Amino acid sequence: MNTAALHLPVPGMRWGSYPERPEPPGGRSWRRGLPLPFTLRWPGAWRRRAQAVWDQAAQWQALDSKAFAALREALQQQLLREGLDGAAAAQALAYVAEAARRTQGRQAYVTQLMAALALLRGHLAEMATGEGKSLAAALTAGVAALAGIPVHVLTANDYLVQRDAETFTPLYRLLHLRCAWVGARHDEAERRQAYAADVVYVTAREAAFDYLRDRMRHGTGDAPLRQRARALADHDGAGPVLRGLCMAVIDEADSILIDEAQMPLVLSREVVDPAARAFLWQAWALSGRLVLGHDFALQGQPARAALLPAGLERLARLATGLGPLWVNAQHRAETVVTALTARHLLQRDRDYVLVPGDPAQRKKPEIAIVDVLSGRIAEGRRWSRGLHGLVALKEGIQLPPESETMLQMTYQRFFRRYHRLCGMSGTLAEGRTELRQLYGCTMLRVPLRLPDRSSAWPLRCYADDASRQRAAVVRIQALAASGRPVLVGCDSVAASEAMGAALAAAGVAHQVLHARLDAAEAAIVARAGVHGQVTVATNMAGRGTDIHLDAPALAAGGLHVLSCQHNASRRHDRQLSGRAARQGQPGSHETWLVPRPPAAAGTDEAGGSGARLSGLHRLLRLLPGRVRTDGRVALPPALLAWALRREQARTERLQARRRQQLFQHDIRFDASLCFTGQRR
Structure with a gap:
């Protein structure tokens, strides 16, 4: 037998009944036989x-x-x-x-x-x-x-x-x-x-x-x-x-x-812990008595809640007599910071959606996390350290059962x-x-099978969301009237619904696709390529979906993708723009941006996943004459593209470094358990 066949991982005598590779200790190119x-x-x-x-x-x-x-x-x-x-x-x-x-x-x-x-x-x-x-x-x-x-x-x-x-x-x-x-x-x-x-x-x-x-x-x-x-x-x-x-x-x-x-x-099991539930109620109540700017601040990118010295002192006074779980100062501060995160940073229809209950099936309302990358509901995913329960308190629904971690991995x-x-x-x-x-x-x-017929329209920048929305409605009306299908990419559920409301007010027929409508995804995507059809979507339309165009849509110029997203990575921009001009078909795409203020503002996106263009925001404050009456910023598209790519490249480096650091920390932690004979 050729020795190459011995490297085929097949359950049996050689590989065992459950073949799996012993994990390498580091992050180098560790696999054999690479060309x-x-x-x-x-x-x-x-x-x-x-x-x-x-x-x-x-x-x-x-x-x-x-x-x-x-x-x-x-x-x-x-x-x-x-x-x-x-x-x-x-x-x-x-x-x-x-x-x-x-x-x-x-x-x-x-x-x-x-x-x-x-x-x-x-x-x-x-x-x-x-x-x-x-x-x-x-x-x-x-x-x-x-x-x-x-x-x-x-x-x-x-x-x-x-x-x-x-x-x-x-x-x-x-x-x-x-x-x-x-x-x-x-x-x-x-x-x-x-x-x-x-x-x-x-x-x-x-x-x-x-x-x-x-x-x-x-x-x-x-x-x-x-x-x-x-x-x-x-x-x-x-x-x-x-x-x-x-x-x-x-x-x-x-x-x-x-x-x-x-x-x-995280593989976990439900446990009954009345004391822990009462502890979350108390943390939620205490977080509501702290004052932004005096007791705590929202700072950093992505924004995080941090207790100030005055807030630590006030929290110590407020927690007096609440019970033994409030005695430890570090535990007390971390729990209240988690409550502040739920209260001030996580937003409904952006970071999560509220799934209504069904009395007929004895199903209670619950919090469903929205995956910031895919735009879909993250089935079975829960925030840890009590954050999920605190968000439930924020929305006025029953606290979910407590869970105990049994095994975890990435x-x-x-x-x-x-x-x-x-x-x-x-x-x-x-x-x-x-x-x-x-x-x-x-x-x-892998090269394209047919020549690329896509057209990239110039990048645009607007001073605020309202100006961009008004201009987008005008652009969409013109494209739909010409028979072209249009796909509009938005950052969140709330943003997609706001765009949908603006289109409805202008009398533009459209469909909306986001996390609360994922059950209808197949039907919505199936119609997205019909001539004159307008589809407003979150990142759900960016991956795993093919939009098939009918003959009139192709004759009119193919699908046009209008991105109103602030993606942290160039990869995500390419995913969305790649919906157009597939398989040698005609199509076009463009990106419209709104610069955001620096992340220290309390309204920062908790996920921190989007390119904020805060440098461009500061430039516009110094050059107010660059903003036209319709809200569009009169700057060269090449400069806008450079600013976007520069911030995306910086964010990509930071995220890659953070993933590498977390990975190395995970490896070291796993190695520290070796003397006990444990293996995760």
Whole structure:
């Protein structure tokens, strides 16, 4: 047997019943077998390999079903002998591509085959929106599953998980592979059955929490012999849900591996603690008696609440006689600062939404966090240290049950434990250094299949939100009247609803897509490409959605994207603008900004995720004559673009440094527990 096949992570005698990679201790390029960087930066060699795969698949088109099926076993045996790094993988990819043509009715493009070849080698592929990432992921998963590797295909949300799994099930069936999907509503037995399939479509959150549950109940990560002994001692027969962390194919890889890398994944259980609930009530009451500017300040970027010396003294007096939980000065101050954060910084319809209750189903009202990056409701996510309960008090609803942390991890730590890790996104270039250092994944930029016909309109700047909104309504009316569909990107739920209200007042028919309407996402996105259609959306329209245009919309000039967002990263700008001009279609995009005052103001966005352009705000205060009567700032677009890119680059560096520091702190903390024999 070729030694390359020995590196295929498959549950069994060699890898154990639950394969997972021992996590490397640091953040260097730690994965083996990485090619030289220039081999990935120049895509010519990859295109030639992909063209050879395409030619081979085209030759098999003439075979009838019986002859084509007879090829599978020989190709599979070759994969098992040679692994995924040689000619066997290219042959298998050609076979899977032809199977996709027969079941999906579409032939894979050379660019999709380029991406699949890179993914099979453990790289990341940057593919523009609409270039067919879903099919490329399915081709990759099909080849790896033929080699016997359990594959997890990770997508953005439950809707896309179910859609992609059902779409590609005929492909996997033709390959004699089983495909399944895992959603939030599935119980443990259904999950175990789904993960037993060859290819599993699942969100990153569900896969990570299933791994944590396995660790808590079955102690994964042990040596193979110990794993087998533990399985023999398992009397109830209910083993781990997962079959290990063998291979992951990640859609929107930069969102998961960078933006959400430090998102804490906390496995907890509900506990009854009346004293803790009373403590939160007292903290909320005390925070309402403190005065902004005298007792506390809102400062920094992102803004944080901080008690001033006068506030610490007053808090000590107010807490006298409240009970033993208020004796410790540090604990007392931290809890009240958390209450001040809930009271003054977190805002409804921006940081969270209030989900109404349903008496018929005995469902109580609750607080749902809005993910600042995706614009979607963060299902199952809760703020820690009592903040979630304090926000509930702010909204006048019943306190949620207290929880006790049992196990926790971050995406950063979780994905480093997959033996084979790869992924795709339309925006990877800006984070390629961080991705290589933390995950050992280099990047291939896949060229566009057709020439780019997008048009970037000049950047605009307005003095305030009201001026920008009025101008936006005029622009949208003109574009919709010409037959072009328009997508308007807004920062938050509140901002999208305000834009929707302004359009309604002007008589412009439109649709709104935000976190409170995520159940209707598919229907709204399906109509977003109709000629003359106006869609107002948060970041939900930036990832995982393809807007298909009808013929009149294409004839009118295609989709126009008007971004009224203040994104902290250039990647997020490219995600939104990438909705237009997909697959060689016509389209255009533009960005309209409003400079914000420095973050020390009490009205700062708690998330701190947006580019504030505070330097430009100070410049406009010095040059008031630059603001025209309609509120537009008369500055050259090149200067505005420079100011935006400068602040975004600074924010990206700060966020990357913060992620690196948190990662190193997490590693050191984990190492400090080694003497106790614990392992997170």
